[in-house]
Amino acid sequence: xxxxxxxxxxxxxxxxxxxxxxxxxxxxxxxxxxxxxxxxxxxxxxxxxxxxxxxxxxxxxxxxxxxxxxxxxxxxxxxxxxxxxxxxxxxxxxxxxxxxxxxxxxxxxxxxxxxxxxxxxxxxxxxxxxxxxxxxxxxxxxxxxxxxxxxxxxxxxxxxxxxxxxxxxxxxxxxxxxxxxxxxxxxxxxxxxxxx
Amino acid sequence: xxxxxxxxxxxxxxxxxxxxxxxxxxxxxxxxxxxxxxxxxxxxxxxxxxxxxxxxxxxxxxxxxxxxxxxxxxxxxxxxxxxxxxxxxxxxxxxxxxxxxxxxxxxxxxxxxxxxxxxxxxxxxxxxxxxxxxxxxxxxxxxxxxxxxxxxxxxxxxxxxxxxxxxxxxxxxxxxxxxxxxxxxxxxxxxxxxxxxxxxxxxxxxxxxxxxxxxxxxxxxxxxxxxxxxxxxxxxx
Numbered sequence: 001x002x003x004x005x006x007x008x009x010x011x012x013x014x015x016x017x018x019x020x021x022x023x024x025x026x027x028x029x030x031x032x033x034x035x036x037x038x039x040x041x042x043x044x045x046x047x048x049x050x051x052x053x054x055x056x057x058x059x060x061x062x063x064x065x066x067x068x069x070x071x072x073x074x075x076x077x078x079x080x081x082x083x084x085x086x087x088x089x090x091x092x093x094x095x096x097x098x099x100x101x102x103x104x105x106x107x108x109x110x111x112x113x114x115x116x117x118x119x120x121x122x123x124x125x126x127x128x129x130x131x132x133x134x135x136x137x138x139x140x141x142x143x144x145x146x147x148x149x150x151x152x153x154x155x156x157x158x159x160x161x162x163x164x165x166x167x168x169x170x171x172x173x174x175x176x177x178x179x180x181x182x183x184x185x186x187x188x189x190x191x192x193x194x195x196x
Numbered sequence: 197x198x199x200x201x202x203x204x205x206x207x208x209x210x211x212x213x214x215x216x217x218x219x220x221x222x223x224x225x226x227x228x229x230x231x232x233x234x235x236x237x238x239x240x241x242x243x244x245x246x247x248x249x250x251x252x253x254x255x256x257x258x259x260x261x262x263x264x265x266x267x268x269x270x271x272x273x274x275x276x277x278x279x280x281x282x283x284x285x286x287x288x289x290x291x292x293x294x295x296x297x298x299x300x301x302x303x304x305x306x307x308x309x310x311x312x313x314x315x316x317x318x319x320x321x322x323x324x325x326x327x328x329x330x331x332x333x334x335x336x337x338x339x340x341x342x343x344x345x346x347x348x349x350x351x352x353x354x355x356x357x358x359x360x361x362x363x364x365x366x367x368x369x370x371x372x373x374x375x376x377x378x379x380x381x382x383x384x385x386x387x388x389x390x391x392x393x394x395x396x397x398x399x400x401x402x403x404x405x406x407x408x409x410x411x412x413x414x415x416x417x418x419x420x421x422x423x424x425x426x427x428x429x430x431x432x433x
Contacts, residue, residue: 091218
């Protein structure tokens with residue numbers, strides 16, 4: 001995706017969403033064209049199942065078509081709003097999968113499809129994201145363990161229990177890494193005046 | 197939840213963070229989701245976390261989805277696959293007969309308004325827009341004399357924006373982003389000054405729309421609230 005001025009891109013997406021709220025099919029198609037690759041990437045990373053990611057993408061855009069009128073440009077950036085819709089659907093899907101699974105997947109069970117093998121790892125992505133937005137310093141203040149746990153949770157949708165299995169740490173340790181890491185991230189981001 | 201208490205505030209922050217990160221799972225997530233829908237403080241806290249973490253999501257490499265995803269979306273929504281002759285809005289996607297009935301109705305209402313407004317308008321060339329909701333019931337009627345830079349809006353339903361809210365009027369150019377024509381002052385009749393004579397200002401505008409905005413109007417320059425009423429610009433000249 002070419003790196004456009006983020007403010008200009010947001011304004012463009014907000015204008016498209018406003019027209020989608022009016023049931024403008026062309027605007028909907030343009031919105032899909034400009035955001036579907038990114039949202040698909042997000043969904044693939046979290047659910048790690050191409051068929052499920054496609055289904056989530058479909059449902060997410062159907063929801064956008066029906067609920068574009070509830071998007072409030074004063075409260076969030078369009079891409080944040082769209083990403084939240086996809087992430088929440090992914091997490092619902094993982095939750096349903098958790099309920100269907102009697103035992104937790106262990107490291108010995110090779111996942112059928114692991115997008116993480118391709119491209120940057122979650123902790124690398126975390127740092128890239130920071131670089132792209134001048135909050136790198138904040139991410140770097142996280143202890144490496146917390147950084148890794150947060151990255152795996154965020155980019156691959158791992159639960160506390162899955163993080164514990166993956167990182168071979170007790171559940172309580174994982175929970176406290178994540179909790180402290182998030183508190184620290186917030187303090188740092190809020191101090192640097194990082195805002196939307 | 198009593199959020200004034202510092203401990204509760206911390207607890208909410210922690211829950212909202214876990215929600216946005218995705219580690220809040222199971223029933224806890226379902227419960228939080230439910231509270232979030234009804235409690236604006238909880239919703240705002242979760243949104244803040246989504247915003248903080250969103251900057252990280254921006255780096256996920258994009259993966260272009262298969263064309264079948266778009267086809268499935270179009271099919272499931274009952275939209276037309278090709279966009280060449282596609283309707284642009286619900287008012288254009290209505291069946292011919294319903295569209296015909298609406299147009300006649302709008303024209304009839306427009307005419308009766310012209311009669312109400314009296315000979316000053318009838319004698320001149322004028323523009324009339326009947327703004328109606330999805331139920332096709334007129335809510336506002338906008339009229340303008342072609343050569344004058346003024347729109348007059350008359351409320352014809354009981355619909356009001358509610359406290360702390362306002363109706364904002366938008367011009368919808370074909371294929372372009374909505375342009376604000378201003379906030380509609382409360383009352384039965386409101387006047388909106390235009391920068392140019394209405395005939396010129398609305399020359400390439402097929403449709404007007406009204407959205408629900410915070411008092412004072414959209415803070416962003418684009419509609420932020422739901423679009424409540426739309427209507428075609430009818431030119432009587």
